[in-house]
Amino acid sequence: MLRAEGLKLSIGGRELISALELSLAPGQCWALLGRNGAGKTSLILALAGLRSPQSGTIALDGIPLGAHRRGDLARRVAVLPQDEDTGFWGSVLDYVMLGRYPHSKSAWGRDAEGAALAQATLAELDLADH
Protein backbone atom coordinates (compact mmCIF):
# COMPACT_ATOMS: atom_id res chain seq x y z
CA MET A 1 0.00 0.00 0.00
CA LEU A 2 1.35 3.40 -1.01
CA ARG A 3 -0.20 6.16 1.09
CA ALA A 4 0.24 9.95 0.99
CA GLU A 5 -1.02 12.11 3.85
CA GLY A 6 -1.27 15.89 4.01
CA LEU A 7 0.94 16.16 0.93
CA LYS A 8 2.01 19.63 -0.20
CA LEU A 9 4.13 20.19 -3.30
CA SER A 10 5.32 23.50 -4.69
CA ILE A 11 7.87 24.57 -7.25
CA GLY A 12 9.55 27.98 -7.25
CA GLY A 13 7.12 29.28 -4.64
CA ARG A 14 4.06 28.18 -6.65
CA GLU A 15 1.88 25.74 -4.78
CA LEU A 16 0.88 22.81 -7.01
CA ILE A 17 -0.73 20.39 -4.59
CA SER A 18 -1.92 20.89 -1.05
CA ALA A 19 -3.30 18.62 1.66
CA LEU A 20 -3.49 15.64 -0.67
CA GLU A 21 -4.65 12.35 0.83
CA LEU A 22 -4.07 9.32 -1.39
CA SER A 23 -4.05 5.55 -0.94
CA LEU A 24 -2.93 3.23 -3.73
CA ALA A 25 -3.57 -0.45 -3.03
CA PRO A 26 -1.74 -3.40 -4.63
CA GLY A 27 -3.25 -4.48 -7.95
CA GLN A 28 -4.89 -1.13 -8.64
CA CYS A 29 -4.26 0.87 -11.80
CA TRP A 30 -4.56 4.64 -11.55
CA ALA A 31 -4.54 7.42 -14.12
CA LEU A 32 -3.66 10.98 -13.18
CA LEU A 33 -5.19 13.77 -15.28
CA GLY A 34 -4.45 17.46 -15.17
CA ARG A 35 -3.62 20.54 -17.21
CA ASN A 36 -0.06 21.37 -18.26
CA GLY A 37 1.88 22.55 -15.25
CA ALA A 38 -0.74 21.23 -12.79
CA GLY A 39 1.86 19.10 -11.00
CA LYS A 40 1.26 15.59 -12.40
CA THR A 41 4.98 14.88 -12.92
CA SER A 42 5.89 16.45 -9.56
CA LEU A 43 3.37 14.22 -7.79
CA ILE A 44 4.62 11.07 -9.54
CA LEU A 45 8.26 11.94 -8.76
CA ALA A 46 7.31 12.57 -5.13
CA LEU A 47 5.40 9.28 -4.90
CA ALA A 48 8.48 7.52 -6.28
CA GLY A 49 10.66 9.15 -3.61
CA LEU A 50 12.57 11.29 -6.14
CA ARG A 51 11.36 14.69 -4.83
CA SER A 52 10.80 15.71 -1.24
CA PRO A 53 7.38 17.21 -0.54
CA GLN A 54 7.19 20.59 1.23
CA SER A 55 5.09 18.91 3.89
CA GLY A 56 3.18 15.69 4.50
CA THR A 57 4.31 12.09 4.38
CA ILE A 58 4.46 9.34 1.78
CA ALA A 59 4.73 5.79 3.07
CA LEU A 60 5.04 2.40 1.41
CA ASP A 61 3.52 -0.36 3.55
CA GLY A 62 3.45 2.00 6.51
CA ILE A 63 7.15 2.94 6.33
CA PRO A 64 8.08 6.45 5.10
CA LEU A 65 9.84 6.36 1.71
CA GLY A 66 12.97 7.95 3.16
CA ALA A 67 13.29 5.14 5.72
CA HIS A 68 13.42 2.40 3.09
CA ARG A 69 16.83 1.24 1.94
CA ARG A 70 17.63 2.69 -1.47
CA GLY A 71 18.00 -0.70 -3.16
CA ASP A 72 14.86 -2.16 -1.55
CA LEU A 73 12.77 0.78 -2.74
CA ALA A 74 14.29 0.59 -6.24
CA ARG A 75 13.27 -3.07 -6.52
CA ARG A 76 9.63 -2.17 -5.80
CA VAL A 77 9.19 1.22 -7.51
CA ALA A 78 9.65 1.85 -11.22
CA VAL A 79 9.28 5.19 -12.97
CA LEU A 80 9.20 5.64 -16.74
CA PRO A 81 9.06 9.36 -17.51
CA GLN A 82 8.01 10.53 -20.95
CA ASP A 83 11.32 12.17 -21.85
CA GLU A 84 12.95 9.14 -23.44
CA ASP A 85 16.39 9.67 -24.90
CA THR A 86 16.18 8.60 -28.54
CA GLY A 87 19.97 8.51 -28.81
CA PHE A 88 20.36 5.45 -26.58
CA TRP A 89 23.28 3.32 -27.79
CA GLY A 90 21.92 -0.20 -27.61
CA SER A 91 19.03 -2.56 -28.35
CA VAL A 92 15.68 -2.68 -26.57
CA LEU A 93 17.08 -5.59 -24.54
CA ASP A 94 20.10 -3.49 -23.49
CA TYR A 95 17.72 -0.74 -22.38
CA VAL A 96 15.47 -3.09 -20.44
CA MET A 97 18.51 -4.67 -18.78
CA LEU A 98 19.53 -1.26 -17.34
CA GLY A 99 16.23 -1.44 -15.46
CA ARG A 100 17.47 -4.64 -13.81
CA TYR A 101 20.23 -2.67 -12.02
CA PRO A 102 18.64 -2.91 -8.54
CA HIS A 103 18.04 -6.66 -9.04
CA SER A 104 21.47 -7.70 -10.28
CA LYS A 105 23.57 -9.33 -7.61
CA SER A 106 26.95 -8.52 -9.08
CA ALA A 107 28.19 -5.29 -10.62
CA TRP A 108 30.42 -7.22 -13.03
CA GLY A 109 28.81 -10.50 -14.00
CA ARG A 110 26.03 -10.90 -16.51
CA ASP A 111 22.58 -11.11 -14.96
CA ALA A 112 21.57 -14.32 -16.78
CA GLU A 113 18.28 -14.71 -14.92
CA GLY A 114 17.28 -11.11 -15.66
CA ALA A 115 18.32 -11.41 -19.31
CA ALA A 116 16.18 -14.54 -19.74
CA LEU A 117 13.20 -12.80 -18.15
CA ALA A 118 13.64 -9.71 -20.29
CA GLN A 119 14.08 -11.74 -23.49
CA ALA A 120 10.95 -13.77 -22.82
CA THR A 121 8.90 -10.65 -22.14
CA LEU A 122 10.24 -8.84 -25.21
CA ALA A 123 9.44 -11.92 -27.36
CA GLU A 124 5.83 -11.78 -26.13
CA LEU A 125 5.69 -8.15 -27.24
CA ASP A 126 7.36 -8.85 -30.63
CA LEU A 127 10.27 -6.64 -29.60
CA ALA A 128 12.96 -9.33 -29.37
CA ASP A 129 14.72 -8.21 -32.54
CA HIS A 130 14.77 -4.46 -31.88
Add this chain to the structure above:
Amino acid sequence: MKTVTVLVVALVPASLALAIAFGSVELSAAQLADALLGRGDEIAREIVWGVRAPRALAGFACGGLLALAGALLQVLLRNPLADPYILGVSGGAAAGALAAMLLGAAAAGMNLAALAGASIAAGAVFAFSLGRSGWNPYRVLLTGVALASGFGATVGLMLSLAPSSQVQGMLFWLLGDLSPAGDPTAALAALAACWALAFSQSAALDVLILGEDKARSLGVAVTRLQSIAFGCATVATVAAVLLGGSIGFVGLVVPHLLRLCGIHRHKALLPLAACLGGSLLALADTLARSLAAPTELPVGVVTALIGVPVLLLLLARSR
Protein backbone atom coordinates in the same frame (compact mmCIF):
# COMPACT_ATOMS: atom_id res chain seq x y z
CA MET B 1 33.58 -5.53 -30.13
CA LYS B 2 35.93 -8.40 -29.34
CA THR B 3 38.17 -7.42 -32.27
CA VAL B 4 38.32 -3.82 -31.03
CA THR B 5 39.17 -5.00 -27.51
CA VAL B 6 41.97 -7.25 -28.77
CA LEU B 7 43.35 -4.50 -31.02
CA VAL B 8 43.31 -1.88 -28.27
CA VAL B 9 44.94 -4.19 -25.74
CA ALA B 10 47.58 -5.26 -28.28
CA LEU B 11 48.30 -1.61 -29.07
CA VAL B 12 49.61 -1.05 -25.52
CA PRO B 13 52.83 -3.13 -25.77
CA ALA B 14 53.17 -2.23 -29.47
CA SER B 15 53.06 1.53 -28.80
CA LEU B 16 55.49 1.27 -25.88
CA ALA B 17 57.86 -0.84 -27.98
CA LEU B 18 57.76 1.71 -30.83
CA ALA B 19 58.29 4.57 -28.35
CA ILE B 20 61.40 2.81 -27.06
CA ALA B 21 62.66 1.84 -30.53
CA PHE B 22 62.42 5.23 -32.22
CA GLY B 23 63.76 8.65 -31.38
CA SER B 24 66.22 11.30 -32.45
CA VAL B 25 69.15 8.85 -32.10
CA GLU B 26 68.98 5.79 -34.36
CA LEU B 27 69.65 2.49 -32.62
CA SER B 28 69.98 -0.78 -34.53
CA ALA B 29 67.81 -3.77 -33.59
CA ALA B 30 70.85 -5.48 -32.04
CA GLN B 31 71.72 -2.37 -29.99
CA LEU B 32 68.12 -2.12 -28.80
CA ALA B 33 67.95 -5.79 -27.83
CA ASP B 34 71.26 -5.52 -25.94
CA ALA B 35 70.21 -2.33 -24.18
CA LEU B 36 66.85 -3.83 -23.17
CA LEU B 37 68.68 -6.78 -21.65
CA GLY B 38 71.04 -4.41 -19.85
CA ARG B 39 74.05 -5.36 -21.97
CA GLY B 40 76.33 -3.67 -24.48
CA ASP B 41 76.84 0.04 -25.16
CA GLU B 42 76.36 2.23 -22.10
CA ILE B 43 75.01 5.16 -24.13
CA ALA B 44 72.40 2.94 -25.79
CA ARG B 45 71.39 1.59 -22.37
CA GLU B 46 71.02 5.11 -21.02
CA ILE B 47 68.95 6.16 -24.06
CA VAL B 48 66.62 3.17 -23.69
CA TRP B 49 66.24 2.92 -19.92
CA GLY B 50 67.08 6.46 -18.81
CA VAL B 51 65.30 8.48 -21.51
CA ARG B 52 62.91 6.61 -23.77
CA ALA B 53 61.31 4.09 -21.39
CA PRO B 54 60.35 6.67 -18.71
CA ARG B 55 59.11 9.03 -21.40
CA ALA B 56 57.07 6.29 -23.11
CA LEU B 57 55.49 5.43 -19.76
CA ALA B 58 54.90 9.12 -19.00
CA GLY B 59 53.13 9.47 -22.35
CA PHE B 60 51.08 6.36 -21.66
CA ALA B 61 50.11 7.55 -18.18
CA CYS B 62 49.24 11.04 -19.41
CA GLY B 63 47.11 9.78 -22.31
CA GLY B 64 45.39 7.18 -20.14
CA LEU B 65 44.54 9.80 -17.49
CA LEU B 66 43.15 12.24 -20.06
CA ALA B 67 41.03 9.59 -21.83
CA LEU B 68 39.69 8.31 -18.52
CA ALA B 69 38.79 11.83 -17.39
CA GLY B 70 37.13 12.54 -20.75
CA ALA B 71 35.04 9.35 -20.63
CA LEU B 72 33.86 10.18 -17.09
CA LEU B 73 33.04 13.82 -17.82
CA GLN B 74 31.11 12.97 -20.98
CA VAL B 75 28.71 10.76 -19.03
CA LEU B 76 28.57 13.04 -15.97
CA LEU B 77 27.77 16.16 -17.95
CA ARG B 78 25.79 14.19 -20.56
CA ASN B 79 27.60 16.27 -23.11
CA PRO B 80 29.60 14.74 -25.97
CA LEU B 81 31.82 17.83 -26.14
CA ALA B 82 33.03 17.48 -22.57
CA ASP B 83 36.77 17.00 -22.24
CA PRO B 84 39.10 17.09 -19.23
CA TYR B 85 39.88 20.77 -19.74
CA ILE B 86 36.24 21.77 -19.34
CA LEU B 87 36.83 21.81 -15.59
CA GLY B 88 39.13 24.81 -16.01
CA VAL B 89 41.86 22.71 -14.44
CA SER B 90 44.32 23.01 -17.31
CA GLY B 91 43.79 26.78 -17.48
CA GLY B 92 44.49 27.06 -13.77
CA ALA B 93 47.57 24.87 -14.05
CA ALA B 94 48.83 26.84 -17.07
CA ALA B 95 48.36 30.19 -15.32
CA GLY B 96 50.21 28.85 -12.26
CA ALA B 97 53.07 27.31 -14.24
CA LEU B 98 53.56 30.36 -16.48
CA ALA B 99 53.52 32.71 -13.49
CA ALA B 100 56.23 30.56 -11.90
CA MET B 101 58.24 30.65 -15.17
CA LEU B 102 57.95 34.43 -15.28
CA LEU B 103 59.25 34.64 -11.73
CA GLY B 104 62.17 32.40 -12.71
CA ALA B 105 61.16 29.40 -10.60
CA ALA B 106 62.81 26.00 -11.09
CA ALA B 107 60.91 22.94 -12.34
CA ALA B 108 59.74 21.94 -8.85
CA GLY B 109 58.39 25.45 -8.24
CA MET B 110 56.60 25.38 -11.58
CA ASN B 111 54.96 22.07 -10.74
CA LEU B 112 53.86 23.36 -7.35
CA ALA B 113 52.44 26.53 -8.92
CA ALA B 114 50.66 24.47 -11.59
CA LEU B 115 49.20 22.22 -8.88
CA ALA B 116 48.06 25.28 -6.93
CA GLY B 117 46.42 26.80 -10.03
CA ALA B 118 44.70 23.52 -10.91
CA SER B 119 43.48 23.07 -7.33
CA ILE B 120 42.04 26.60 -7.24
CA ALA B 121 40.18 25.95 -10.51
CA ALA B 122 38.86 22.55 -9.40
CA GLY B 123 37.89 23.94 -5.99
CA ALA B 124 35.96 26.79 -7.61
CA VAL B 125 34.09 24.42 -9.97
CA PHE B 126 33.21 22.17 -7.04
CA ALA B 127 32.13 25.08 -4.83
CA PHE B 128 29.85 26.59 -7.49
CA SER B 129 28.38 23.29 -8.71
CA LEU B 130 27.69 21.17 -5.65
CA GLY B 131 24.53 22.32 -3.91
CA ARG B 132 22.11 20.83 -1.42
CA SER B 133 20.33 18.87 -4.14
CA GLY B 134 23.58 17.44 -5.51
CA TRP B 135 25.68 18.26 -8.54
CA ASN B 136 24.41 20.62 -11.18
CA PRO B 137 26.03 19.71 -14.53
CA TYR B 138 25.09 23.06 -16.11
CA ARG B 139 26.88 24.93 -13.37
CA VAL B 140 29.93 22.67 -13.81
CA LEU B 141 30.00 23.55 -17.51
CA LEU B 142 29.41 27.27 -16.98
CA THR B 143 31.91 27.59 -14.14
CA GLY B 144 34.50 25.59 -16.05
CA VAL B 145 34.08 27.63 -19.24
CA ALA B 146 34.15 30.93 -17.32
CA LEU B 147 37.30 29.92 -15.41
CA ALA B 148 38.96 28.69 -18.62
CA SER B 149 38.30 32.08 -20.25
CA GLY B 150 39.62 33.94 -17.23
CA PHE B 151 42.77 31.82 -17.04
CA GLY B 152 43.15 32.12 -20.84
CA ALA B 153 43.19 35.90 -20.53
CA THR B 154 45.70 35.69 -17.67
CA VAL B 155 47.93 33.42 -19.77
CA GLY B 156 47.66 35.83 -22.72
CA LEU B 157 48.66 38.71 -20.46
CA MET B 158 51.69 36.80 -19.17
CA LEU B 159 52.74 35.80 -22.70
CA SER B 160 52.63 39.42 -23.84
CA LEU B 161 54.61 40.61 -20.82
CA ALA B 162 57.18 37.79 -20.85
CA PRO B 163 60.68 38.37 -22.22
CA SER B 164 61.07 36.75 -25.66
CA SER B 165 63.60 34.22 -24.30
CA GLN B 166 60.88 32.66 -22.14
CA VAL B 167 58.05 32.68 -24.68
CA GLN B 168 58.99 29.42 -26.45
CA GLY B 169 59.13 27.44 -23.20
CA MET B 170 55.73 28.88 -22.29
CA LEU B 171 54.26 27.98 -25.67
CA PHE B 172 55.49 24.39 -25.34
CA TRP B 173 53.85 24.17 -21.94
CA LEU B 174 50.60 25.50 -23.38
CA LEU B 175 50.64 23.19 -26.41
CA GLY B 176 51.48 20.12 -24.36
CA ASP B 177 54.96 18.70 -24.12
CA LEU B 178 56.30 15.56 -22.50
CA SER B 179 60.02 16.40 -22.66
CA PRO B 180 60.25 17.64 -19.05
CA ALA B 181 57.97 14.82 -17.81
CA GLY B 182 60.58 13.02 -15.70
CA ASP B 183 59.66 10.06 -13.51
CA PRO B 184 56.24 8.66 -14.51
CA THR B 185 55.71 6.57 -11.34
CA ALA B 186 53.34 9.02 -9.62
CA ALA B 187 51.26 9.49 -12.77
CA LEU B 188 51.01 5.73 -13.34
CA ALA B 189 49.90 5.32 -9.73
CA ALA B 190 47.29 8.08 -10.23
CA LEU B 191 46.09 6.32 -13.39
CA ALA B 192 45.75 2.99 -11.60
CA ALA B 193 43.94 4.53 -8.61
CA CYS B 194 41.52 6.69 -10.65
CA TRP B 195 40.80 3.83 -13.02
CA ALA B 196 40.13 1.32 -10.22
CA LEU B 197 37.80 3.71 -8.41
CA ALA B 198 35.90 4.69 -11.57
CA PHE B 199 35.75 1.07 -12.76
CA SER B 200 34.13 0.02 -9.48
CA GLN B 201 31.24 2.35 -10.41
CA SER B 202 30.87 1.22 -14.02
CA ALA B 203 27.42 -0.44 -13.69
CA ALA B 204 26.03 2.68 -11.98
CA LEU B 205 27.59 4.92 -14.66
CA ASP B 206 25.77 2.86 -17.32
CA VAL B 207 22.49 3.65 -15.56
CA LEU B 208 23.37 7.35 -15.12
CA ILE B 209 23.23 7.71 -18.93
CA LEU B 210 19.44 7.43 -18.57
CA GLY B 211 19.37 10.66 -16.55
CA GLU B 212 19.51 11.48 -12.86
CA ASP B 213 15.88 10.78 -11.98
CA LYS B 214 15.81 7.38 -13.64
CA ALA B 215 19.16 6.46 -12.10
CA ARG B 216 17.87 7.48 -8.65
CA SER B 217 14.67 5.50 -9.14
CA LEU B 218 16.83 2.46 -9.96
CA GLY B 219 18.64 2.80 -6.66
CA VAL B 220 21.81 4.60 -7.75
CA ALA B 221 23.22 6.99 -5.11
CA VAL B 222 23.52 9.69 -7.77
CA THR B 223 25.21 12.48 -5.79
CA ARG B 224 27.76 10.07 -4.33
CA LEU B 225 28.42 8.56 -7.77
CA GLN B 226 28.86 12.02 -9.32
CA SER B 227 31.22 13.07 -6.52
CA ILE B 228 33.37 9.97 -7.03
CA ALA B 229 33.44 10.40 -10.80
CA PHE B 230 34.11 14.18 -10.68
CA GLY B 231 36.82 13.53 -8.10
CA CYS B 232 38.47 10.88 -10.30
CA ALA B 233 38.21 13.07 -13.41
CA THR B 234 39.75 16.03 -11.57
CA VAL B 235 42.64 14.09 -10.05
CA ALA B 236 43.29 12.42 -13.42
CA THR B 237 43.30 15.76 -15.25
CA VAL B 238 45.54 17.45 -12.69
CA ALA B 239 48.01 14.53 -12.80
CA ALA B 240 48.04 14.60 -16.62
CA VAL B 241 48.47 18.38 -16.82
CA LEU B 242 51.33 18.35 -14.32
CA LEU B 243 53.06 15.72 -16.42
CA GLY B 244 52.56 17.02 -19.94
CA GLY B 245 50.92 20.46 -19.90
CA SER B 246 47.72 20.97 -21.87
CA ILE B 247 47.75 18.09 -24.34
CA GLY B 248 44.55 18.48 -26.28
CA PHE B 249 42.16 16.17 -28.04
CA VAL B 250 43.04 12.83 -26.35
CA GLY B 251 40.43 13.23 -23.63
CA LEU B 252 37.75 14.34 -26.06
CA VAL B 253 38.36 11.94 -28.92
CA VAL B 254 39.42 8.60 -27.40
CA PRO B 255 36.10 7.83 -25.64
CA HIS B 256 34.23 8.76 -28.82
CA LEU B 257 36.45 6.53 -30.96
CA LEU B 258 35.54 3.60 -28.71
CA ARG B 259 31.83 4.45 -28.68
CA LEU B 260 31.84 4.71 -32.47
CA CYS B 261 33.30 1.18 -32.46
CA GLY B 262 30.31 -0.01 -30.40
CA ILE B 263 31.83 0.08 -26.90
CA HIS B 264 29.41 1.79 -24.54
CA ARG B 265 29.31 -0.17 -21.28
CA HIS B 266 31.64 1.45 -18.78
CA LYS B 267 33.13 -1.82 -17.59
CA ALA B 268 34.64 -2.05 -21.10
CA LEU B 269 34.82 1.64 -21.99
CA LEU B 270 36.87 2.80 -18.98
CA PRO B 271 39.72 0.26 -19.21
CA LEU B 272 39.84 0.46 -23.01
CA ALA B 273 39.82 4.29 -22.93
CA ALA B 274 42.79 4.24 -20.55
CA CYS B 275 44.65 1.74 -22.81
CA LEU B 276 43.84 3.52 -26.08
CA GLY B 277 44.49 7.03 -24.72
CA GLY B 278 47.81 5.87 -23.28
CA SER B 279 48.90 4.07 -26.44
CA LEU B 280 47.90 6.92 -28.77
CA LEU B 281 49.77 9.48 -26.70
CA ALA B 282 52.87 7.26 -26.49
CA LEU B 283 52.74 6.94 -30.30
CA ALA B 284 52.07 10.66 -30.83
CA ASP B 285 55.02 11.50 -28.60
CA THR B 286 57.25 9.13 -30.58
CA LEU B 287 56.25 11.03 -33.73
CA ALA B 288 56.79 14.37 -31.98
CA ARG B 289 60.32 13.28 -31.03
CA SER B 290 61.23 11.72 -34.39
CA LEU B 291 59.51 13.67 -37.19
CA ALA B 292 61.70 16.77 -37.12
CA ALA B 293 64.58 15.36 -35.02
CA PRO B 294 66.64 16.75 -33.38
CA THR B 295 63.92 19.41 -33.02
CA GLU B 296 61.02 18.20 -30.87
CA LEU B 297 57.48 19.12 -31.79
CA PRO B 298 54.91 19.80 -29.05
CA VAL B 299 53.01 16.52 -28.70
CA GLY B 300 49.70 18.39 -28.31
CA VAL B 301 50.05 19.57 -31.92
CA VAL B 302 50.60 15.98 -33.11
CA THR B 303 47.60 14.61 -31.15
CA ALA B 304 45.31 17.23 -32.66
CA LEU B 305 46.66 16.78 -36.21
CA ILE B 306 46.07 13.01 -36.00
CA GLY B 307 42.92 13.08 -33.87
CA VAL B 308 40.83 15.45 -35.99
CA PRO B 309 40.92 13.45 -39.29
CA VAL B 310 40.51 10.11 -37.46
CA LEU B 311 37.39 11.32 -35.66
CA LEU B 312 35.93 12.85 -38.82
CA LEU B 313 36.58 9.61 -40.73
CA LEU B 314 34.84 7.51 -38.08
CA LEU B 315 31.92 9.94 -37.96
CA ALA B 316 31.55 9.73 -41.74
CA ARG B 317 31.64 5.92 -41.68
CA SER B 318 29.10 5.60 -38.87
CA ARG B 319 26.51 7.86 -40.53
